[in-house]
Amino acid sequence: MTNFDQPIERIGSNSVKWDTILTMYNEDDLLPLWIADMDFRAPTDVLSAYQALLTHGVLGYTDIPQDLYTAIIRWERERHHLDLKKKEILFFSGVLAGITTAIQPFTKPEEAILIHDPVYPPFATIITNNKRKLVRSQLNEKDGRFVMDLADIEEKFKRYQIKVMILCNPHNPGGRVWTKDELQRLGELCKKYAVLVLSDEIHQDLIFPPHEMTSFFCAGTDFSDFSLQFTSMTKTFNLAGIKNSYALIKNDTLRKQLLAKQEENFQQEINTFGLIGMAAAYKTGDTWLAELLPYLQANITYTVKFFHEHLPKVKIMQPEGTYLMWLDFSAYGLSDEELEQSLIHKGKVVLNPGVSYGPSGKQHMRLNIACPQAILAEGLQRIVTVLSE
Ligand SMILES: Cc1ncc(COP(=O)(O)O)c(C=O)c1O
Structure with a gap:
């Protein structure tokens, strides 16, 4: 214990x-x-995996281990009902690195990206640093918890011709675990206005019953056609310093675009400590x-x-x-x-x-x-x- x-x-x-x-x-x-x-x-098992690496003592370039893919696929299937193939997983050195890379091929400078208000501050920073237009939709407080204002979101989709929405699912700082119904209604709007959703699911494993995590992909049958998920085990297992994450992309066209941008920025190589920590955590952390x-x-x-x-x-x-x-x-x-x-x-x-x-x-x-x-x-x-x- x-x-x-x-x-x-x-x-x-x-x-x-x-x-x-x-x-x-x-x-x-x-x-x-x-x-x-x-x-x-x-x-402890994660620390032991690092100890084994250090005992071996060679810290050369490391390939992405097959057992890491297996561990992620198992975790995402058993806990989040996702049916993933190896090719649908792209590694990044952090969720923010992944989201930043994603806004580059999917929007042009000056195009508008929507986020909630309030929401995790780096979303706004990424948008403005990349010279995209920042648009916020305020969350309303109802019965002591945040709810999305879909009418406001729709109005902003139209007014600003929003291309991308960055969603925080679950929500930081409000701790909301968006329900399937809420995500479904948001997703239908995104589909209607051709808005691509970048769903940040880094807090996906820290859920308190009776609440249940719904991955954005699972909120509608075709939602993975117009969304990408970004997640990691770093919040779950307190490994934030290893700066490692992965994006899940089911749609082939979107994946090719993201992969091309990742390679353009030469971000595809992942550090050894991240790979070892991720695999050990997902294999042994239940x-x-x-x-x-x-x-x-x-x-x-x-x-x-x-x-x-x-x-x-x-x-x-x-x-x-x-x-x-x-x-x-x-x-x-x-x-x-x-x-x-x-x-x-x-x-x-x-x-x-x-x-x-x-x-x-x-x-x-x-x-x-x-x-x-x-x-x-x-x-x-x-x-x-x-x-x-
Ligand atoms: C919602 C959210 N996304 C991303 C991050 C940062 O992730 P990373 O360190 O993998 O870039 C955090 C960290 O607090 C977070 O709360």
Whole structure:
């Protein structure tokens, strides 16, 4: 049984989560509950696979192992009902690298790409860095969870002649696990307006019952004709630093276009550590994941209860998946700057500012609960200290 309560010292390991903030904010003793990695060791079998590699000691160019394809095909079939062929899997050094590569052949500069508001910030960065037009459709809040505004999406498809939509499925930061019905209705609209969907499914394995993950391909019989999925095991098994991912593309024409762009950018070679880690995680990680999910759920329950008891003015979105929580601090009337600065400099606790996820993220913060519960409890207590002043 994995002991997720075990604290692990990460300071001094060049951790983005723990180390960079110390210089960024010029403070000691900051407690990071931000960026999406977990403060847990990777599964032992993954670490053993790395140890075997290091014992052998030769780190030359590595071919993509056949057993990696087999492991991905098994995982995606058993957990996500996908029926994949080897040729439909393309490796990238990260989901963002894959999505960035994809927008290049499928849109021209100045053409419009639609994303939600709020959504994972790099989507907007990728679009603007590539000189495409950024269009957002705001998510509405209904019964404490985000819902898509299909009328607004349709209006924007028409008005901006949207070519591509980048979908976050499940949704970061709201933790929504979009239902089959929601995805079906979105997909039908995309089909009607010939919008290609790039579905980012990196959080696909972090789903809490009774919610069920629906891969975009599975939401409609022909949806894989106009969509590509991008995913990885790096969130699932806390391997974000290996920067490895894969795209799933069933449509031959789309796949050829993406492959050509990947080769044009010479991105087709994948580092050895990524290949070894991915294969080991998918082959051996079922038990670890089965232990992780209840731990994350317990942390979410703890957090909800804590806010209800100590800071009932904070509105919490209960995640259906992911280890991220979207918190609404608007009742305190602080500006985004005041909220962020007081949490950092008075509370010494770091969350992701909501405004970075889009204009509707004003006065919100994103909280990462994937750490030993004692650390989470300390972080939440620091938030209380700031807000009860
Ligand atoms: C929705 C989403 N997509 C992509 C990423 C980053 O993936 P990668 O490191 O593989 O580029 C993250 C990381 O937090 C994420 O939440």
